Amino acid sequence: MLKIQVGHSYFLAYDPKQWERGKPYPPLATIQVAALLRQMGHQVALFDAMLATGVEDYQAALPRTPRLAFLGSGDFHHLSLPLVGAVASRQPFDVVVFDNHPDNMRYAFGVHCGSWVRHVAALPQVAHVQVVGIHSADIAVGHAWENHWRPLLGGRLSYRGLRVDTRWARRVGLGAAIRSFDSAAELLQSLRDDRARSRRP
Numbered sequence: 001m002l003k004i005q006v007g008h009s010y011f012l013a014y015d016p017k018q019w020e021r022g023k024p025y026p027p028l029a030t031i032q033v034a035a036l037l038r039q040m041g042h043q044v045a046l047f048d049a050m051l052a053t054g055v056e057d058y059q060a061a062l063p064r065t066p067r068l069a070f071l072g073s074g075d076f077h078h079l080s081l082p083l084v085g086a087v088a089s090r091q092p093f094d095v096v097v098f099d100n101h102p103d104n105m106r107y108a109f110g111v112h113c114g115s116w117v118r119h120v121a122a123l124p125q126v127a128h129v130q131v132v133g134i135h136s137a138d139i140a141v142g143h144a145w146e147n148h149w150r151p152l153l154g155g156r157l158s159y160r161g162l163r164v165d166t167r168w169a170r171r172v173g174l175g176a177a178i179r180s181f182d183s184a185a186e187l188l189q190s191l192r193d194d195r196a197r198s199r200r201p
Contacts (some may be wrong), residue, residue: 007047
């Protein structure tokens with residue numbers, strides 16, 4: 001039996017147009033998934049974001065030791081921040097994120113899907129975050145200034161891109177932190193090699 005947190009990521013409070021209409025939608029698919037998992041004998045906690053006031057409500061609803069979490073949409077993968085934050089570890093561990101964007105962009109108004117990785121890299125139990133598979137121009141020279149450089153320079157964060165020109169990074173001392181590969185096979189082999197060398201979970 002697993003402890004599983006099931007939720008969806010549609011916060012009505014973040015959708016002014018629908019909030020104005022005052023017509024919430026029941027998360028039927030999420031409820032069905034939770035019911036099926038319970039029927040299979042798992043211990044399931046259900047989080048309904050529909051009427052929640054914000055991400056803080058999700059963090060408060062997390063069980064102390066979730067083993068697995070299902071969220072309904074990649075648009076809200078910044079909800080991984082409270083999940084990683086809830087992990088108590090005796091030794092620092094690495095976090096590997098597969099994404100097309102670095103999610104380490106400057107954003108002055110809290111945490112969202114484009115800025116959450118910097119916050120994960122700052123957690124005391126996290127040794128290093130690798131964002132793998134970046135294919136967007138967010139790590140090219142034209143957007144370099146939009147990235148938070150401190151975790152990259154401090155060795156807490158690195159990017160592995162795919163066919164993105166990152167030569168600028170070598171010129172400013174970020175060559176080890178920001179790399180790009182010509183093929184997905186090369187990128188994944190680099191990740192495998194790195195994980196094999198690492199002594200951290």
